Amino acid sequence: MVKAVKPKKAAKSGAISGATRKRIAEEMQKFPQKRGALLEALHLVQEELGCIAPETARELAEIFEMRAVEVMEVVSFYNMFHAAPQGRHHVHVCTNLPCSLRGGRSLLRRLEEHLGIRAGETTPDGRITLGREECLGACAYAPMLRIGDTYHENLGVELAKKLLDSLE
Amino acid sequence: MTVRITVDGAAYEVEEGRTLLQALDDLGVLMNGVEVPHYCWHPKLSIDGSCRLCQVEVEGVPKLQIACDTRVTDGMVVHTKSERVRKAREGVMELLLVNHPLDCPICDQAGECKLQDYAFEYGVQHSRSREPRRALEKRVELGPTIVLDQERCILCRRCVRFCREVPGTGELVVENRGDRSVIAAFPGAPLDNDYSMNVADICPVGALTTKDFRFKMRVWFLDELPGVCTGCSAGCNIHAGVANNRVYRYVPRRNDAVNETWICDAGRMSYREIGSASRIHHPQVRGADGRLTAAGLGDALAVAAARLRAAIEGGGAEAVAVLASPHATNEDLLALRRFLAALGAPPESAGVAVPTGASDDLLLREEKAANAFGARALGFGGADAVIERVRSGAARVLLALGHDILAPAHLRGDVSALALLDGVILLDTHRSALERIAHVVFPARHALEKLGTLTNAAGRVQRVQPVVEPAFAAWSEGEILLRLGEALALPGFEEPAAWDPHAVSKSLGEELPAFAGIDVDSVGHEGLPLRGESA
Ligand code: SF4
Ligand code: SF4
Numbered sequence: 218m219v220k221a222v223k224p225k226k227a228a229k230s231g232a233i234s235g236a237t238r239k240r241i242a243e244e245m246q247k248f249p250q251k252r253g254a255l256l257e258a259l260h261l262v263q264e265e266l267g268c269i270a271p272e273t274a275r276e277l278a279e280i281f282e283m284r285a286v287e288v289m290e291v292v293s294f295y296n297m298f299h300a301a302p303q304g305r306h307h308v309h310v311c312t313n314l315p316c317s318l319r320g321g322r323s324l325l326r327r328l329e330e331h332l333g334i335r336a337g338e339t340t341p342d343g344r345i346t347l348g349r350e351e352c353l354g355a356c357a358y359a360p361m362l363r364i365g366d367t368y369h370e371n372l373g374v375e376l377a378k379k380l381l382d383s384l385e
Numbered sequence: 386m387t388v389r390i391t392v393d394g395a396a397y398e399v400e401e402g403r404t405l406l407q408a409l410d411d412l413g414v415l416m417n418g419v420e421v422p423h424y425c426w427h428p429k430l431s432i433d434g435s436c437r438l439c440q441v442e443v444e445g446v447p448k449l450q451i452a453c454d455t456r457v458t459d460g461m462v463v464h465t466k467s468e469r470v471r472k473a474r475e476g477v478m479e480l481l482l483v484n485h486p487l488d489c490p491i492c493d494q495a496g497e498c499k500l501q502d503y504a505f506e507y508g509v510q511h512s513r514s515r516e517p518r519r520a521l522e523k524r525v526e527l528g529p530t531i532v533l534d535q536e537r538c539i540l541c542r543r544c545v546r547f548c549r550e551v552p553g554t555g556e557l558v559v560e561n562r563g564d565r566s567v568i569a570a571f572p573g574a575p576l577d578n579d580y581s582m583n584v585a586d587i588c589p590v591g592a593l594t595t596k597d598f599r600f601k602m603r604v605w606f607l608d609e610l611p612g613v614c615t616g617c618s619a620g621c622n623i624h625a626g627v628a629n630n631r632v633y634r635y636v637p638r639r640n641d642a643v644n645e646t647w648i649c650d651a652g653r654m655s656y657r658e659i660g661s662a663s664r665i666h667h668p669q670v671r672g673a674d675g676r677l678t679a680a681g682l683g684d685a686l687a688v689a690a691a692r693l694r695a696a697i698e699g700g701g702a703e704a705v706a707v708l709a710s711p712h713a714t715n716e717d718l719l720a721l722r723r724f725l726a727a728l729g730a731p732p733e734s735a736g737v738a739v740p741t742g743a744s745d746d747l748l749l750r751e752e753k754a755a756n757a758f759g760a761r762a763l764g765f766g767g768a769d770a771v772i773e774r775v776r777s778g779a780a781r782v783l784l785a786l787g788h789d790i791l792a793p794a795h796l797r798g799d800v801s802a803l804a805l806l807d808g809v810i811l812l813d814t815h816r817s818a819l820e821r822i823a824h825v826v827f828p829a830r831h832a833l834e835k836l837g838t839l840t841n842a843a844g845r846v847q848r849v850q851p852v853v854e855p856a857f858a859a860w861s862e863g864e865i866l867l868r869l870g871e872a873l874a875l876p877g878f879e880e881p882a883a884w885d886p887h888a889v890s891k892s893l894g895e896e897l898p899a900f901a902g903i904d905v906d907s908v909g910h911e912g913l914p915l916r917g918e919s920a
């Protein structure tokens with residue numbers, strides 16, 4: 218069995234690049250208040266660095282003239298932002314009410330067992346980050362999960378395991 | 386502009402633009418006749434509208450409205466006791482309790498917990514929930530002063546708003562979302578500001594506790610006695626929590642004219658000075674062997690009187706240098722004025738040394754003494770002139786109330802200039818380098834061990850009363866001066882008189898026009914400004 222670890226080191230560490238800073242500045246132009254562009258900036262930065270670690274939150278705080286803790290607040294609020302480095306594939310199982318009624322939670326539990334990690338953790342080889350997800354609007358096809366931006370619906374446990382095993 | 390509203394059948398005239406809760410608070414009836422339970426709303430913080438407990442019925446509006454964020458309008462008719470309101474409160478309480486741990490028996494807040502109170506009053510007495518409660522961290526150090534129990538938090542965000550809006554440091558946020566939300570600080574940027582401990586007071590539940598008070602005492606054993614903080618000249622109003630003749634904590638007491646609902650951390654911790662091990666516990670006299678030894682009050686008075694008499698015979702009143710204390714009450718200081726007058730010395734010949742420290746725009750004042758303003762208002766002069774008289778040799782005996790002369794602005798702890806005197810007579814609360822060279826030492830009462838008034842930096846006269854009785858012999862400075870005057874048979878001190886702070890306080894107004902009509906009994910618990918002061 219693989220041992221679960223929480224990844225510590227940033228996959229792609231480093232400061233926010235000049236190019237990204239420029240794009241953030243452009244986004245800011247669109248809002249009456251600088252901080253209106255924070256969400257957009259978080260997307261850009263995560264795209265570049267893979268996650269928004271505390272050091273990155275501090276950098277963003279400077280750019281936006283806000284407190285680092287407020288950036289952290291936003292990062293932690295949204296499921297799509299990550300404070301720690303993620304695996305190559307993001308697997309998110311919906312555990313909202315309709316999915317739970319159709320086995321979403323037990324699906325997540327079985328996938329946790331299968332990968333040997335808990336929701337929110339990454340496999341030691343950095344291949345998969347498993348997460349729980351709020352409603353993705355696919356209730357009629359529950360239970361479901363998404364891998365990256367692709368939805369996989371009407372899942373059985375065995376089918377889902379196969380899906381995961383096929384990921385590089 | 387005012388508008389008329391009706392709440393539960395009673396008509397009120399209130400200021401336009403206020404919310405219902407603000408208007409009720411302005412009137413002084415909120416939770417004091419009109420019961421609108423609330424968690425997230427706080428009179429001195431911005432509106433959050435997150436707890437939903439304050440819902441009331443407004444006639445003509447189909448849905449219940451939250452009283453904390455509904456503005457008053459002319460002719461508004463409000464019901465706070467209807468069945469719909471009761472049911473709504475019940476529902477809110479049930480949801481809040483779904484995840485609340487059954488910690489009351491071990492929770493510091495028990496006894497002063499709004500969740501406990503309202504659950505008792507408005508909650509259903511049994512739980513319908515069969516699901517496991519959320520299990521979170523029970524002991525998170527948010528900073529050097531405060532511990533968070535995540536399970537107990539009801540996410541009212543009062544602590545978050547406090548940090549942003551009062552000290553302006555904004556250390557706290559709500560991290561994560563939904564039922565995973567917790568209060569948190571940024572890694573490496575803990576909750577650490579000069580007012581941090583107020584979050585424990587405003588937390589309506591037992592989620593935030595101060596490291597200083599947690600697990601020390603069940604609050605229902607505490608008598609909460611009104612007093613004034615002596616940490617600086619702001620004179621913040623407090624309640625001293627007392628049990629077994631010991632002060633366990635200070636908490637802020639609301640006074641919108643002084644400290645609103647806050648106190649600083651240093652002031653809060655200043656309660657420790659009262660029970661401190663460095664208190665002076667008995668009168669002492671320096672013997673022939675050069676050592677200070679405990680003595681009776683009579684012996685100490687006799688020795689002090691002898692030294693004073695010798696100096697006066699040699700050089701008149703000029704030979705006695707006097708330091709007034711910025712910590713003593715106005716009543717003690719009036720006694721000092723009378724003592725000086727009997728010696729034939731004007732009040733300004735005595736000096737006041739005031740210790741100083743950090744200040745800010747919020748509460749903290751530079752002068753770290755509760756009655757520095759009062760001492761000046763009573764006419765005492767600067768301390769440096771007094772030291773000068775000692776250095777020049779004109780003064781042969783020093784009568785010192787307190788040891789503030791050691792402060793960096795004056796002697797910097799160096800008592801060598803005083804060592805050449807024929808006598809140092811000290812009336813003081815705590816041990817110091819001055820005590821080590823004194824010839825006679827009288828133990829004085831702390832301001833919260835006596836009845837009297839203190840004048841804060843804005844010129845507001847506020848009452849203090851004994852919240853504890855010292856476990857050792859100690860006297861008000863005024864009483865010792867009275868006895869000393871008698872021992873010296875000074876004019877006006879011929880008849881032995883009892884020390885009566887009420888009577889002395891009444892005569893403040895006779896001798897000083899600024900105190901007209903202001904005394905310990907007339908100032909009440911919120912104080913009065915000196916005549917001519919706007920405070
Ligand atoms: S810790 Fe206390 S004050 Fe802060 S949000 Fe929770 S319940 Fe409210
Ligand atoms: S500001 Fe001054 S008076 Fe107020 S609590 Fe602090 S030390 Fe005490």
Ligand code: FES
Pocket residue numbers: 422423424425426433434435436437438439440451452453454
């Ligand atoms: S007090 Fe009104 S919603 Fe909390």
